[in-house]
Amino acid sequence: METTLKTDITVKDICEGFVYNELEGKGLFGLSGKLTIQPEYQRNYIYASDNGKKEMAVIESILKEYPIGLIYFNKVSESNLEVLDGQQRITSLGRFITDKFAIKDENGMEQYFSGMAEDKQNRILNTTLLIYECEGKESEIKEWFKTINIAGVPLNNQELLNAVYSGPFVTLGKEEFSNSQNANIQKWSAYIKGSANRQEFLERALDWVSKGNIGDYMSRHRSDKNITELKTYFNSVIDWVSSVFNDVESEMRGLEWGRLYEEYHKKAYNPAKVSAELRKLYADPYVKNRKGIFEYILGGSVDTKLLEVRVFDEATKKAVYKTQTAKAEKKGKSNCSHCAMGHNANKNKIWSFGEMDADHVTAWSKGGATDIKNCEMLCKTHNRAKGNR
Ligand SMILES: [Zn+2]
Numbered sequence: 001m002e003t004t005l006k007t008d009i010t011v012k013d014i015c016e017g018f019v020y021n022e023l024e025g026k027g028l029f030g031l032s033g034k035l036t037i038q039p040e041y042q043r044n045y046i047y048a049s050d051n052g053k054k055e056m057a058v059i060e061s062i063l064k065e066y067p068i069g070l071i072y073f074n075k076v077s078e079s080n081l082e083v084l085d086g087q088q089r090i091t092s093l094g095r096f097i098t099d100k101f102a103i104k105d106e107n108g109m110e111q112y113f114s115g116m117a118e119d120k121q122n123r124i125l126n127t128t129l130l131i132y133e134c135e136g137k138e139s140e141i142k143e144w145f146k147t148i149n150i151a152g153v154p155l156n157n158q159e160l161l162n163a164v165y166s167g168p169f170v171t172l173g174k175e176e177f178s179n180s181q182n183a184n185i186q187k188w189s190a191y192i193k194g195s196a197n198r199q200e201f202l203e204r205a206l207d208w209v210s211k212g213n214i215g216d217y218m219s220r221h222r223s224d225k226n227i228t229e230l231k232t233y234f235n236s237v238i239d240w241v242s243s244v245f246n247d248v249e250s251e252m253r254g255l256e257w258g259r260l261y262e263e264y265h266k267k268a269y270n271p272a273k274v275s276a277e278l279r280k281l282y283a284d285p286y287v288k289n290r291k292g293i294f295e296y297i298l299g300g301s302v303d304t305k306l307l308e309v310r311v312f313d314e315a316t317k318k319a320v321y322k323t324q325t326a327k328a329e330k331k332g333k334s335n336c337s338h339c340a341m342g343h344n345a346n347k348n349k350i351w352s353f354g355e356m357d358a359d360h361v362t363a364w365s366k367g368g369a370t371d372i373k374n375c376e377m378l379c380k381t382h383n384r385a386k387g388n389r
Helices: 011-015 050-063 087-097 118-125 138-148 157-164 168-177 200-209 214-221 228-244 257-264 271-283 290-298 314-331 380-385
Strands: 002-006 019-021 026-030 071-077 080-085 131-135 356-360 375-379
Touching (some): 011 087, 011 118, 019 087, 026 087, 050 118, 087 118, 168 214, 228 271, 314 375
Antiparallel strands (some): 002 131
């Protein structure tokens, strides 16, 4: 790979013919059409988020004559350059010069480019940038792009994978899953965490269809001209979840729906019953882990470990231990009721507090509360033998 350092390109040159696509949230072209600002493998523009703090910082740096860092172009041909790194900064410059956002002046007043004093405008336009033009094989450049990661916000995993496996498949995938204008995003966000812009919906869709082998799946489908399988599988999962659970709870966001679909979608559920069960568990103060409720119900309401049912606190355990032990000593029997019923040497053994565990007399799953009246101390062996309830 060959690189040439350019020091004479100005902000004005870069922003000549700047086009910003509002719908896709992308800066498209610059350098009088010669520069492609957002090639396929680049992520969407994110400097405008967080109230535009990042894009304003770019302009303020230029005004104070601070460097804004190295920019890398990929020389595709004599008449065509692509931005490898610096897309966010260039888009900030272009958006500012075309009055897409304002900065705050010394007095905290909003200031658009067109309203600035001419000398200030010229200071921005005549600023030269440090640009490396790179020439090389696509694979070299992509490999290198994967390792540089210079920009302010590091690329996340999916953004890197999109860069590495760029092609028609990724383009179609992004059209469907990374487009914040897609009306389905709202529905999907009930079950999936993250933002379309940062590729987190695409990542989830790929994760589900590939059973966790995203990179492998992307590499196999890289040249595909359709995303039918990806879309169909994703929609099957979403349709399944929303038909089993009529309720939408915030704890549903980010659950492993792909795995749960694989495990449970062949079982039949009655949505009305599911909903009643869900409401009951949501109202139960002893259920600590509400995220576990969904898999608990899917699995037939058996595995209470998923719910992390509240355990007895130390004070309760100590109080119960004290009364239980005092009674046992009077009778000359073991302070573990199960040991006391036995016939071996433990039948009159007094266990220490540390040798015992608290147990629900009536199991939580049968309506037993986690309070002192339903607490019994058992020796560790007998407690374990009573099993997980
Ligand atoms: Zn015992």
